[in-house]
Amino acid sequence: MCRWIAYTGSPVTLDELLYKPANSLVMQSRHSRLGAEPTNGDGFGVGWYDEHSPTPGLFRSIEPAWSDANLREIAQHVRSGTVFAHVRATSGTAVQQTNCHPFRHDRWLFMHNGGIGGFAALKRDLQVAVAPELFPTIEGSTDSETLFHLALTFGLTDDPPRAVAEAIGVVEDVARRRGVPFPMQGTVAVTDGDRVWAIRYSSEGRSRSLFHNQDVAVLREQYPDNPVLHGLTDDTRVVVSEPLGDLKGAWLEVPESSCLVIGGGVQEIVPFAPVAPA
Structure with missing residues (x-):
C-alpha cells in the first residue's frame, strides 16, 4: 500500500534518509521488498521540524518519488532532527497533492500505511463522527486523513495512543454495523516534533510490516568500523515500514497490536487495542 519512515535523533539532511541507504525510502518507492506491492509511485510527502517555526515544514507532490527533481534538490539542503516521510500507493482514491501523507495539523504530523476496508460504504458515518470544527480542515479524500481527523476529535493532542485507539474503535463499530469485516489495516505514525508514536494494528491481526532500529x-559495539553509526548519537531512533539496509541485528520488528513510544532518547513498546465507543 505505502511505505514510510519516522526519524528522530541527530540532525541529518533529508537525503541521508531518502536516498543514501541501500534500501532507502526512494528505493522502496520502486522496489519495495515487504509491501503489498513493489511500486509506490502515487505521490510522496516529507515533513520536518526545525528552529524556524513551531509548525513543521511540509513538501508533498503527486510525482513518483524516484523522478522528482525538486525532492532530490531540497533533500540535500533541508536538515532536521525529526522527519516523517511517506511514499504512496493509492488504494483507490485520487492521485492528488491533498491525498499525500504526512498530514499536518498545527504542530502535529500523521501518516498511515494500510487502509480502511470498505471505506466508500463507511465514509459518511465516519466523517459525521469528526468534530464540526475539524471537519472543514479535511482537504482530501483518503481514509487515512479521515482517520487522522477522528483521532484529533478524540484528543490526539493530549493522548495520541488513546485517541488513535478510540478512532479505530469507531471505524470497527461502524464497519460492524455496515457488515464490513476486518476494516482496519495498517501502521500509523504520529509526532508533535518532540515525541513519536508508532502503532501497528489490524482488525484481522495481520498488520503491515513495521520495524525500529x-x-x-x-x-556501534558490534560494528566498530561502520562510519555511519559513529555519526549518530545514542538517542537516534528510526521507525520504518521495512529495513533501510541488511546490517545484521540492526532492525527489530514492532510486535502486532502494539504502540512504540519514542521520546527523550528513550523508547518503549506497550500493548495497543481499539477502544469501542460508549
Whole structure:
C-alpha cells in the first residue's frame, strides 16, 4: 500500500534518509521488498521540524518519488532532527497533492500505511463522527486523513495512543454495523516534533510490516568500523515500514497490536487495542 519512515535523533539532511541507504525510502518507492506491492509511485510527502517555526515544514507532490527533481534538490539542503516521510500507493482514491501523507495539523504530523476496508460504504458515518470544527480542515479524500481527523476529535493532542485507539474503535463499530469485516489495516505514525508514536494494528491481526532500529550504542559495539553509526548519537531512533539496509541485528520488528513510544532518547513498546465507543 505505502511505505514510510519516522526519524528522530541527530540532525541529518533529508537525503541521508531518502536516498543514501541501500534500501532507502526512494528505493522502496520502486522496489519495495515487504509491501503489498513493489511500486509506490502515487505521490510522496516529507515533513520536518526545525528552529524556524513551531509548525513543521511540509513538501508533498503527486510525482513518483524516484523522478522528482525538486525532492532530490531540497533533500540535500533541508536538515532536521525529526522527519516523517511517506511514499504512496493509492488504494483507490485520487492521485492528488491533498491525498499525500504526512498530514499536518498545527504542530502535529500523521501518516498511515494500510487502509480502511470498505471505506466508500463507511465514509459518511465516519466523517459525521469528526468534530464540526475539524471537519472543514479535511482537504482530501483518503481514509487515512479521515482517520487522522477522528483521532484529533478524540484528543490526539493530549493522548495520541488513546485517541488513535478510540478512532479505530469507531471505524470497527461502524464497519460492524455496515457488515464490513476486518476494516482496519495498517501502521500509523504520529509526532508533535518532540515525541513519536508508532502503532501497528489490524482488525484481522495481520498488520503491515513495521520495524525500529536497535540501539545505536549496541550497534556501534558490534560494528566498530561502520562510519555511519559513529555519526549518530545514542538517542537516534528510526521507525520504518521495512529495513533501510541488511546490517545484521540492526532492525527489530514492532510486535502486532502494539504502540512504540519514542521520546527523550528513550523508547518503549506497550500493548495497543481499539477502544469501542460508549
